[in-house]
Amino acid sequence: ILLKVKALSISFYNNETEADILKNISFRILENSITAIVGESGSGKSITSLSVMGLLPAKISRIKSGSIQFNGTELVGLSEETYQSLRGNEIAMIFQEPMSSLNPSMRCGKQVEEILRRHTNLSQNEIKAQVLELFDKVKLPESNRIYNAYPHQISGGQKQRVMIAMAIACKPKLLIADEPTTALDVTVQKDILDLLKSIQKETKMSILFISHDLSVVSEFAENVIVMYNGEIVEKGNTKKVFKSP
Ligand code: ADP
Ligand code: ADP
Numbered sequence: 001i002l003l004k005v006k007a008l009s010i011s012f013y014n015n016e017t018e019a020d021i022l023k024n025i026s027f028r029i030l031e032n033s034i035t036a037i038v039g040e041s042g043s044g045k046s047i048t049s050l051s052v053m054g055l056l057p058a059k060i061s062r063i064k065s066g067s068i069q070f071n072g073t074e075l076v077g078l079s080e081e082t083y084q085s086l087r088g089n090e091i092a093m094i095f096q097e098p099m100s101s102l103n104p105s106m107r108c109g110k111q112v113e114e115i116l117r118r119h120t121n122l123s124q125n126e127i128k129a130q131v132l133e134l135f136d137k138v139k140l141p142e143s144n145r146i147y148n149a150y151p152h153q154i155s156g157g158q159k160q161r162v163m164i165a166m167a168i169a170c171k172p173k174l175l176i177a178d179e180p181t182t183a184l185d186v187t188v189q190k191d192i193l194d195l196l197k198s199i200q201k202e203t204k205m206s207i208l209f210i211s212h213d214l215s216v217v218s219e220f221a222e223n224v225i226v227m228y229n230g231e232i233v234e235k236g237n238t239k240k241v242f243k244s245p
Contacts, residue, residue, distance in 0.1 A: 001069075002173060002206050003029040003052065008066030010051060021047050023230045024066070029174070029223075032204040034197070036217040036238070039227035045210045048227070049176045052208070053093055054083040071173060089119050092167035096179040098159035101166065102151045108162045109135075109147030115169045134165040139195060157188040161195070168199060175200075178210045193220055218242050 010022040022044050029035050037045045050056050052068055054075060068075040070091065075083075087093075095101060103111055112131045116122060122130070128147075135143035138161040151159055160180065167175055177196065181189035197220065200207050211217050217224055217238065224241050226234040234241050 001028050002031045002033075002071055003208075004067075004069040005048075005052070006067045006069070008048075008051065008068065009064040010047060010056070010061060011064055012061050014060065018062075020064075021061070021230050022051070025227075025230075025232045026066075027225050027232060027235055029206050029208060031173075031206060032200075033223060034200060034207045034209060034221045035223040035225065036209040036211055036221035037225045037227060038211055038214060038217050040212065043227040044230040045212075045227055046178060049093070049178055049208065049210055052174075053087060053091060053176065054078065054080070085119075088115055088167075088172075089170045090172055091174045091176065092170070092172040093176040093178065094160075094163050094167050094180050096182045098156070098163045098183075099151065101163050102159060104151055106150070107147065108149050108151060108154065112162070112166050112169055115166050119170045130169075131165070134169060135162075137168075137199070138162075138165045139191075140165070156184055157192065160184065160188075160192055164192075164195065164199070168203065168205075171203060172205055174206050174208060176208045176210070179212070180209075181216070182211075182213075189216075196220075214242070 006026050008022055008025050009020065011018045011020050025048065037048060039045050063076055109131050112134060113127050116127045116130060132143045132147065135146055140146045140158060140161050146154060146158065146162065181192050184192065196207060209221055221238055224235065224238045225232055226241065
């Protein structure tokens with residue numbers, strides 16, 4: 001078991017009131033698997049993934065109880081320093097909007113290099129070679145052109161591929177993909193999902209895929225977690241869950 005979330009409850013508060021956002025959720029993610037979280041807007045999908053990433057807004061949220069075990073390590077209460085070395089390294093995340101992760105004023109190649117520099121001690125030449133290799137892996141043709149381009153000089157689908165290259169640069173064990181294709185054209189969506197699937201097969205990392213699109217989920221994920229109003233209402237093999245009345 002790669003990730004084991006157990007009886008996790010999270011609340012958000014302002015001065016006067018505290019609201020339960022996640023209510024006693026439990027689920028597991030196996031190694032080498034694809035699991036989707038589905039549910040309508042506001043059901044708690046993003047909060048669940050942010051809690052695994054250690055990125056909950058600290059001032060207004062509180063983990064009330066429960067545990068999050070990643071690869072045998074308890075993440076609840078982990079220091080920010082330890083979390084930082086885990087993030088991008090063992091757990092990576094991609095978002096709906098690639099520009100939320102890309103720096104508009106930095107060449108794409110340099111942004112990926114930055115990650116490798118932070119987490120490895122390879123030489124500059126080795127790092128650059130790895131970045132070009134990664135661009136091939138995410139099927140970005142003309143990897144030299146992309147390397148030198150600023151984000152606004154490439155398409156939305158290409159930006160998403162650069163983001164995926166950044167996410168997989170350090171060979172994470174878990175990739176959290178929060179609506180990674182929602183902002184893209186339908187044809188590009190399919191390409192990106194196919195790419196994620198083939199990378200998953202090759203690297204054997206696990207993917208936690210967040211989506212509101214049930215047809216995409218049933219095609220992409222073998223396991224599904226259905227959330228409603230901060231609770232898990234169903235979970236299991238995707239075919240079985242979607243068949244149940
Ligand atoms: P339809 O509205 O197309 O008839 P259903 O309402 O039966 O479809 O739901 C289809 C799928 O969506 C089911 O697998 C169900 O578990 C899931 N689902 C239904 N309502 C919600 C909800 N509020 N949040 C998350 N998933 C839901
Ligand atoms: P989803 O990803 O399924 O759309 P979220 O996990 O983003 O849902 O949100 C779950 C609940 O948490 C929602 O009711 C939302 O209103 C609340 N919420 C999310 N972010 C905040 C925030 N920064 N402050 C207060 N409430 C929030």
